[in-house]
Amino acid sequence: MEIVTQNNNNMLVTPPKKSLSPFAIARKKFIKNKLAMISLIFLMIVSIVSILAPFITTADITRINIGQMSLEPSAEHWLGTDKAGRDVFTRLLYGGRISLLVGVSCTLFVIALGTLVGSISGYFGGTVDSIFMRFTDFILNFPFLVFVIVLNAILYGKVNGLWVLIGTISMLSWGGIARIVRSKILAEKENEYITAAISIGCSPAKVIMKHLLPNILSTIIVQATITFATMIVAETGLSFLGFGVPQEIPSWGNMLNSANEPDVLQFKLWIWVPPALIITITILSINFIGEGLKDAFNPKSKR
Amino acid sequence: MLKYAFRRILGMIPMLLLTSIVVFSLAKLMPGDSLSGEIDPRNTNPEYIADMREKLGYNYPLPQQYFRWISGFVEGDFGKSTRFKIQVSEVIGERLPNTILLGLSAILITYILAFFMGSYAGRKPYTLMDNLIGGLNYIGLAIPSFIAGVFAIFFFSFKLGWFPSNGSVDIGVTDGTLEWWLSRFHHVFLPAVVLGLLSTASYTQFLRNDIIENSRKDYVRTARSKGTPERKIYHVHILRNSIIPLITFLGFDIVAIISGAIITETIFTYPGLGQLFLQSVGTRDYPVLMTLTMLFSFLTLIGNLVADVLYGVVDPRIRLD
Numbered sequence: 001m002e003i004v005t006q007n008n009n010n011m012l013v014t015p016p017k018k019s020l021s022p023f024a025i026a027r028k029k030f031i032k033n034k035l036a037m038i039s040l041i042f043l044m045i046v047s048i049v050s051i052l053a054p055f056i057t058t059a060d061i062t063r064i065n066i067g068q069m070s071l072e073p074s075a076e077h078w079l080g081t082d083k084a085g086r087d088v089f090t091r092l093l094y095g096g097r098i099s100l101l102v103g104v105s106c107t108l109f110v111i112a113l114g115t116l117v118g119s120i121s122g123y124f125g126g127t128v129d130s131i132f133m134r135f136t137d138f139i140l141n142f143p144f145l146v147f148v149i150v151l152n153a154i155l156y157g158k159v160n161g162l163w164v165l166i167g168t169i170s171m172l173s174w175g176g177i178a179r180i181v182r183s184k185i186l187a188e189k190e191n192e193y194i195t196a197a198i199s200i201g202c203s204p205a206k207v208i209m210k211h212l213l214p215n216i217l218s219t220i221i222v223q224a225t226i227t228f229a230t231m232i233v234a235e236t237g238l239s240f241l242g243f244g245v246p247q248e249i250p251s252w253g254n255m256l257n258s259a260n261e262p263d264v265l266q267f268k269l270w271i272w273v274p275p276a277l278i279i280t281i282t283i284l285s286i287n288f289i290g291e292g293l294k295d296a297f298n299p300k301s302k303r
Numbered sequence: 304m305l306k307y308a309f310r311r312i313l314g315m316i317p318m319l320l321l322t323s324i325v326v327f328s329l330a331k332l333m334p335g336d337s338l339s340g341e342i343d344p345r346n347t348n349p350e351y352i353a354d355m356r357e358k359l360g361y362n363y364p365l366p367q368q369y370f371r372w373i374s375g376f377v378e379g380d381f382g383k384s385t386r387f388k389i390q391v392s393e394v395i396g397e398r399l400p401n402t403i404l405l406g407l408s409a410i411l412i413t414y415i416l417a418f419f420m421g422s423y424a425g426r427k428p429y430t431l432m433d434n435l436i437g438g439l440n441y442i443g444l445a446i447p448s449f450i451a452g453v454f455a456i457f458f459f460s461f462k463l464g465w466f467p468s469n470g471s472v473d474i475g476v477t478d479g480t481l482e483w484w485l486s487r488f489h490h491v492f493l494p495a496v497v498l499g500l501l502s503t504a505s506y507t508q509f510l511r512n513d514i515i516e517n518s519r520k521d522y523v524r525t526a527r528s529k530g531t532p533e534r535k536i537y538h539v540h541i542l543r544n545s546i547i548p549l550i551t552f553l554g555f556d557i558v559a560i561i562s563g564a565i566i567t568e569t570i571f572t573y574p575g576l577g578q579l580f581l582q583s584v585g586t587r588d589y590p591v592l593m594t595l596t597m598l599f600s601f602l603t604l605i606g607n608l609v610a611d612v613l614y615g616v617v618d619p620r621i622r623l624d
Contacts, residue, residue: 137318138318138321138322140607141318141322141600141603141604141607142322142325142600142603143558143561143562143599143600143602143603144562145561145562145565145566146561146562146565146580146595146596146599146600147596149565149580149581149584150329150584150592150596151329152584153333153584153587153589153592154329154332154333229445233447236447236449237447237448237449237566240449240566241449241565241566241569241581243584256449256450256453259453260570262468265453265456265457265461266457266461272453276450276453276454279447279450280445280446280447280450283445283446283447284441284442284445287441287444287445288441
């Protein structure tokens with residue numbers, strides 16, 4: 001009896017539990033969101049399997065095997081082979097590596113550039129703002145697909161590779177992020193804590209990095225998710241048209257490229273359906289994660 | 304309002320000049336004679352090339368060359384196609400009607416579908432049908448247009464045989480007859496659906512959310528308290544207010560259709576400007592490529608301008624800044 005009372009007393013003495021930080025609340029909400037969690041798990045499985053592709057499969061992806069052209073799915077080739085006799089399943093794994101790599105690196109570049117331009121523009125305002133924003137408008141006015149293809153035509157034969165593609169895609173896509181970050185910074189910098197930070201002598205870089213960016217991080221994270229999906233669409237679309245990842249490197253878009261041939265499209269489903277499905281499901285799951293994050297960061301949502 | 308529109312148009316001019324400079328520099332970076340297309344790429348005689356370069360003014364300083372090119376461009380002199388051996392304007396003129404037909408049909412399909420789905424889902428939110436429409440929208444947003452196109456050809460052209468998978472009109476039909484028009488619409492339907500579905504999802508979602516938001520407003524409560532039938536409240540009072548913001552999307556449609564047309568026309572081998580664009584990269588027909596690049600950039604600018612001006616029409620507060 002006595003012990004119990006003592007326990008009760010102890011509990012009364014302990015200070016009240018600290019309330020959760022905004023990110024902890026968001027994490028809790030996100031974990032409760034079933035669709036987003038399933039999508040996240042799916043995306044993680046796809047990424048891990050793609051990264052571990054060399055350890056999972058043993059088939060050679062580059063060698064053209066005339067003896068095994070266009071085989072239907074079997075026990076040996078789970079998803080059959082393509083027109084050059086390469087195993088579709090193996091290529092799907094290796095393709096995932098490239099497509100996800102392009103998606104992730106483009107997203108990182110786009111977010112970094114957009115955040116940099118947007119935060120500088122929003123924080124300083126005035127002339128800096130109008131110069132930066134006119135430049136952003138200028139970039140946004142380029143039809144994206146057209147210019148990537150034209151740049152590709154110019155660089156054809158000179159430099160050809162994955163990083164050129166990543167560079168061109170990133171250079172043409174940061175405008176939207178810059179605008180969003182700018183408007184968020186504009187709203188956030190009106191708060192008193194920013195005036196306080198400036199008054200105690202924080203440098204602009206410190207105010208932006210330490211005080212402003214953490215407070216708009218949720219927006220940036222949500223935008224990054226959406227950008228990631230867009231970048232995967234951009235890569236696969238360009239590769240599908242033959243202007244993306246160099247043909248010899250397998251990517252999901254390059255695999256789908258064979259659907260341009262009526263014969264493959266009509267009769268050799270196993271060659272083009274797997275990449276088409278995996279692209280769609282991946283983008284769908286990224287969108288669900290994005291929605292889940294948006295919901296989780298939104299203090300008004302009840303879920 | 305006129306003043307606002309005029310200001311936006313004036314603001315567009317420096318953008319247009321800058322864009323033309325970028326396109327010019329890109330054209331200069333391209334191998335061969337990508338501005339006029341007069342030099343025969345198969346004739347590799349250095350004397351001939353030097354001669355032609357002199358004649359075409361390629362030895363002048365760059366700014367001078369730029370002014371020559373841009374003044375010719377404004378007058379409609381786009382140079383000569385190296386592949387077809389005719390004026391670029393003729394090559395483009397031949398294909399332009401196809402792309403316009405495709406674009407208009409796509410916009411029409413988008414608006415019709417989005418109108419019906421959006422207004423239904425907005426009127427009865429959180430019902431089974433609304434969730435179904437929402438689910439469809441999710442899938443619509445996730446499927447890239449090229450995958451949708453490939454699946455559409457596979458099911459509707461190859462498996463069901465309802466629509467042709469390529470071309471813009473049947474061979475051997477006389478121009479201008481009813482049969483000819485029917486054949487054209489038959490050919491344009493599938494690519495237009497694929498192109499139109501691209502923006503349908505976001506339109507539907509926008510309309511739905513706007514209707515839900517409007518239905519909570521005071522004027523709806525007033526209408527209800529007066530005894531206005533529920534049907535009339537939705538079809539007249541709310542719909543009128545919710546449709547207006549949708550108009551502003553029209554400008555972005557122009558932009559979306561340009562890149563959409565490149566992909567869709569290639570998949571459906573539909574002879575329009577998008578297909579011509581990709582072909583001219585493949586065949587290194589640089590004069591055509593550069594003219595189309597300029598044209599697409601110009602249209603994108605116009606699209607953004609239209610969106611801006613329409614915003615001003617819909618929301619008078621925007622005109623002030």
